[in-house]
Amino acid sequence: RTASLPDLNVLEDGILNGKRGVLARAITLIESNAEHHFRHAQEILHKLLPHSGQSLRIGITGVPGAGKSTFIESFGTYLCDAGLKVAVLAVDPSSSLSGGSILGDKTRMEQLSRNPNAFIRPSPSAGKLGGVHRKTRETVLLCEAAGFDVILVETVGVGQSEVIVRDMVDFFMLLTLTGAGDELQGMKKGIMELADAVIVNKADGSNKKLAEKTKAEYNRILHFLQPATKGWQTRAYTCSSVFNQGIPEIWKVIKMFEDTAKASGVFEERRRLQTKQWIHSMILDQLQFSFFYHPDIKPLLPKIENEVIAGNRTVTSAVEELFNIYSK
Ligand code: GDP
Known part of the structure; x- marks a missing residue:
């Protein structure tokens, strides 16, 4: 069965030589929900692990329409022009439901996608062998082995996805709009507490x-919030992604962050912690999978659910019975 899979050495060489086509093929294996693809991908990852970890990982979030893809187009092009290799990945947890991805598709970043220093990959869909986060994290490692200096991980500002991305990047930024006075009040304070920078776009x-005023408002609020990174004061900045203004300044801020966090040890400490979290989240994924797909549990679950719904037994006793069967 594995005969049809791309040769491991060919994949390894191709990736280490920065061949984008080979990289894309390896990522497809990582994203596949087929067991033998998954195994093959793990072998590639194992080989490439010593070549990973050297990039700067940057997360970008914001509501739809905030200008994320326009910003990434501008920012990514700026970095490519500076001689850096930039990979753009996306985390879109909704893709498993809708069957499609609303983030990171090539048509949204046309200019950047044609840049020889850039690599753009849309969000994987979730699946049984670990969710979107497993796939994206492994893709980050492959991109690093392929020599990408900066990895941008984009996510839409809904629910869990911000936390997932925060847990896989070094620097996390919130892209926001002007004049969101009300929004600021009731604002997703939680998301601001994850951010190392708030960017008022447009x-x-x-x-x-208005953008300057909004920036000042954000700075006032940020002043009272717990910083996302120890020893780093999160601030608001303005930029125009369409007119490429404020973009070099944002890169300067990120480089300063990198210097500061590396000097204090916070950078490495976060990465260590992230690796532990990654392990834990994969254990949870596997547990979930092994439970819900257990040959004795799967057919029994609907029956027991109905018993609880009908009021014939308690949730606790139902779960207890299921776990007794599972751990038998
Ligand atoms: P996303 O949904 O967050 O990816 O947002 P898009 O990048 O698709 O941008 C949404 C809209 O805002 C588009 O019509 C963009 O042209 C516009 N836009 C994005 N950035 C800017 C900017 O810096 N200035 C102005 N005037 N418009 C912008």
Whole structure:
């Protein structure tokens, strides 16, 4: 069965030589929900692990329309022009439900996708062998082995996905819009507490003044929040992704963050912690899978659920019975 799979050495060489086509094939194996692809992908990862870890991993979140893809196009192109290799990945947990991905598709970043220094990959869909986070994390490692200096991980600002991305990046930024006065009040304080920078985008034309005002408001709020990274004060900045303004300044901030966090040890400490979290989240994934797909549990579960719904037994006794069967 494995005969049809791409040769391990060919994949390894191709990736280490930065061949984007080979990289894309390896990522497809990682994203596959077929067991033999998964095994093959793990072998590649194992070989490439010593070549990973050297990039700067940056997460970007924001509501739809905040300008994430426009920002990444501008920011990514700026970095490529500076001689860096940039990979753009996306985490879109909804993709497993909708069957498609709304993030990171090539048509949204046309200019960047044609840049020889860039590599853009849409969000994987979830699946039984670990969720989107497992696949994206492993893809980060492959991209690093392929020599990408900066990995941008984009996610849409809904629910869990911000936390998932925060847990896999070094620097996390929230892209936001101007004049969101009400939004600021009731605001996702939780998300601001995850961010190392808040970027007020679309600071151009008649919007520019308002953007400055919004920036000041964010800074006032940020001042009172717990910083996302020890020893780093999260601040707000403005930029215009369409007019490429404020983009070099944001890169400067990120480099300063890198220097500061590396000097204090916070950078390495976070990565260590992230690795532990990765292990734990994969254990949870596997447990979930092994439970719900257990040959004795799977057919029994609907029956027991119905008994509870009908009021014939308690949730606790139902779960207890299921676990007794599972651990038999
Ligand atoms: P996303 O959903 O967060 O990826 O947002 P998009 O990048 O698709 O941008 C949403 C809309 O805002 C598009 O019409 C963009 O052209 C526009 N937009 C994005 N960035 C800027 C900016 O810096 N200035 C202005 N004026 N418009 C922008």
